[in-house]
Amino acid sequence: MRILVVDDIVTLQSGVARATETDGHEVTGVMRPAHLKDLLANDSDYQLAFVDIDYGANSSESGLAALETLEKYDIPSVVYCADAEVNRLLYILAAFEFFPQTCTFLSKHAGDLEVHRVVTAIAQGNRPHDKAAQRYRPPRNGMSYLRQLITRSSDLALWRALSTHSTLSLVAKAANVSPRTVSSFIADRQQVIANLHHEMLDLPIAPPTPEGGRQANLLEVCRFARPHEKFFRDNDVERLVRLAWDPAPRRSAGARAGDAHRRKRT
Incomplete structure (x- = not known):
């Protein structure tokens, strides 16, 4: 399986590679969301992506841009970030709000065993256990x-x-x-x-x-x-x-009248 790690910290990219090396998976590191767009435009044959949510001063884009790009290519994604940092909280909530197909959440403080567990589940065609992400997902009833x-x-x-x-x-x-x-x-x-x-x-x-x-x-x-x-x-x-x-913009009376006229003609 080919795996992407979208993160500006190289040691975390190599950490995912270390956690999965016994299974022969290929891990490719991507430093920022803009680089991800370029990479996938030329080669989109990847089966999983670990995505950091914040790239500091290194990028004007956040992990939301990366998740959006990965969704376009139907590549399963895992939010992979430091959950202990308060300034990440709204980004994590937004990731699961706007990209509900995101597989799960994994803290960067998780060990190799947890990374391996997620990769193995995807490789076997299963969805990873989602307990860590449930608190961030919008509720089924009511407003998030x-x-x-x-x-x-x-x-x-x-x-x-x-x-x-x-x-x-x-x-x-x-x-x-x-x-x-x-x-x-x-x-x-x-x-x-x-x-x-x-x-x-x-x-x-x-x-x-x-x-x-x-x-x-x-x-x-x-x-x-x-x-x-x-x-x-x-x-x-x-x-x-x-x-x-945002509510849909209201159309002018003239535009609505034009629609009615076209419906009558058809």
Whole structure:
């Protein structure tokens, strides 16, 4: 079986090769998502890919771009990243939200045995055990955490402003909305953040902020936004959210009338 490891750390590429060498699999390392596109355009005969989610300053694209490329070629993928780093959390949620066919999640702290287990399952035509990924997959019923945080692409402007400013007026100005809109946005998402941190990071749920604690609520949401600033500024995130969640644009009355006229003629 031919395996891809899309990761900018060479030792992790060689780690996958070491974990699978006894079975004779061929492992190819790819340093960044843009390189993956070039490689697959010339040779797409791969049966599995391990994909890191964040490439730091080495790439303007995230692992979401890599997962999208791999999906186009029907290559099974495993999200392979450091789950202990808080700034990866929204990227991991987005990976399973927008690319639900992703096989599973594997922490970079997992040993060779876990890597070998995943590879063996795919080689045998089976789906790897998915327990590690279940917490990141969107629920079958109800809205996912990511969808509650970002209901449409225009929300990203507010999140970007919250990641860089900490006063209501500056956030509103940066996002080009009213202070009242910012206050409503914060109120709607504060409990979502608390629940997300409790479930994913095992943090206790803080008691509700007393009445009149608007500034405290703002600072709490800003503290959440800052480590995720790169996510909120990611062009792929904005595009994926727009395609999946933005309402369809309303067509003009003239266009609708034209459609009706064409239907009558046929």
